[in-house]
Amino acid sequence: MKISEVKKIEAPAPEVFQREYVMRGEPIIFKGIARTWPAFPLMKPGVLKQMFGEVTVPVRQTDDELNYFFGQSGKSTMKLGEYIDAITGPPTRGVTRPYLGNIPFDHPQARQHLQRLKTALPFPDYFPNQVYGEMRLWMGAEGQRSTIHNDNYHNLNAQLFGRKKFLLFAPEQHPQLYTSLVNETCWASPVDPDSPDFTRFPMYQHAEGRLAILEAGDMLYLPIFWWHYVVALDLSISVSRFSYQGETKLWSQPDTTQVAA
Numbered sequence: 422m423k424i425s426e427v428k429k430i431e432a433p434a435p436e437v438f439q440r441e442y443v444m445r446g447e448p449i450i451f452k453g454i455a456r457t458w459p460a461f462p463l464m465k466p467g468v469l470k471q472m473f474g475e476v477t478v479p480v481r482q483t484d485d486e487l488n489y490f491f492g493q494s495g496k497s498t499m500k501l502g503e504y505i506d507a508i509t510g511p512p513t514r515g516v517t518r519p520y521l522g523n524i525p526f527d528h529p530q531a532r533q534h535l536q537r538l539k540t541a542l543p544f545p546d547y548f549p550n551q552v553y554g555e556m557r558l559w560m561g562a563e564g565q566r567s568t569i570h571n572d573n574y575h576n577l578n579a580q581l582f583g584r585k586k587f588l589l590f591a592p593e594q595h596p597q598l599y600t601s602l603v604n605e606t607c608w609a610s611p612v613d614p615d616s617p618d619f620t621r622f623p624m625y626q627h628a629e630g631r632l633a634i635l636e637a638g639d640m641l642y643l644p645i646f647w648w649h650y651v652v653a654l655d656l657s658i659s660v661s662r663f664s665y666q667g668e669t670k671l672w673s674q675p676d677t678t679q680v681a682a
Contacts, residue, residue, distance in 0.1 A: 422626055427589065427633035427641070438547050438642075443575070446644045448589055448631060455579045456638035460541035464581035464658050466505045469560075473534050474502030484508075484520035484565035490603060491568075491611055508562035508656060518562045526556040544577055547642075548664040555663045565653040569598055569610035573671055575664040576643040580635035583655035587633040587641060588614055590648035592672070597628035598648055608672055614650050635659075646672050 429450040433441070442449050455461055463469070478501050481489050497519070499507075504521055512518065526535040539556060548554070563583075569590070578587075590598060598610040599622050612622050619626055633641055634654075643649060 423629045424588075424632050425630075427587075427631045429639070432545060432640075435545070435547050435549065438545075439549075442642055443547075443644070446591075446647070448633065448644060448647060449642050450633055450635065451640045451642070453636075453638040454545070454640045455542075455581060458542055458579075460538050461581060461638065463538065463541070464660075466509055466560075466582070466656065466658070469658075470502045470505045474500065474505070476501045476534050478504060478521055478524065478531075480504060480519040480521050482519055483517045484561050485517065486567040487611070487613060488517070489520075490609055504560075508560070512562075512564075518565070520561050520565055522559045522561060522565075524558040526558065531558075542579070542660055544579070544662045547577065548575065548666065550666055551664045552667055553665045555665070557661045557663065559657070559659045559661065561653050561657055563653055563655050563657075565657065566615075567649070567651040569600070569612060569614065569648050569650045570603070571600075571608055571646050571648045571672055572643075572663070573606045573645060573669065575645050575666070577640055577662045577664070578635070578643060578659055579640040579661070580637055580657070580659045582637055582659075583653065583657035584637070585635045585657050585659065586652045586654055587635065587643075588650040588652075589631040589633060589643070590628060592646040592648070594628055594630075594648060597624045599625070600648070605671060606669075610648070615652075645670065 427448050427450055429452045432451040432454045477498050479498050482495055483489055526539050600608045600610045603609045612625050617625050
């Protein structure tokens with residue numbers, strides 16, 4: 422498998438970003454861009470526990486997305502303070518930690534609590550034709566990981582606490598990833614990049630990936646339909662802004678076409 426590193430640069434002007442990265446479908450890391458955001462010092466486990474500890478939040482019963490999508494794990498709820506205690510304490514052997522991920526800032530149950538943070542997270546105006554920019558909160562213990570999957574929107578992912586590793590693959594890499602449809606807007610791969618089974622998935626040996634390590638304050642641009650596998654290298658808190666550009670685009674295998682709804 423061939424892996425190269427995603428470049429890390431200073432944040433460019435919007436027109437440069439559009440020309441050099443969006444139009445070319447090229448991922449890029451903006452170094453330290455979020456460190457000056459008003460909410461940056463607030464996005465720490467202890468501070469969030471103090472601010473929102475009594476709020477009941479939805480969590481996945483496992484922080485391993487391979488088990489969530491391809492196993493039997495489900496969802497539950499707990500207070501945010503209890504969740505933070507669960508992911509900051511020492512791991513218990515044989516016990517899977519829960520995961521609080523993909524929480525919309527505009528969700529009816531979350532809006533009253535997250536709105537005061539939303540304005541303090543000033544994502545750059547990099548998509549002038551954006552019809553809707555949706556923000557999502559992600560918080561997980563060290564070792565939390567996703568599947569290899571893609572999304573049908575452009576994503577700016579701001580790392581605000583801890584570090585995360587992203588392994589990215591261009592859209593055309595899908596044969597090497599053995600991807601299948603999860604739902605209308607998401608495809609995922611059963612390949613485990615940390616322990617690949619080359620007997621079941623021999624073509625994965627020929628995949629070409631891009632590695633991105635995000636430090637606190639960095640932001641990754643993830644182009645639409647790029648496959649990505651994400652691992653929390655530390656206890657991690659991040660916020661994504663999904664950019665929707667007009668009609669809804671859906672990924673499809675090459676024997677069909679992308680369709681708009």
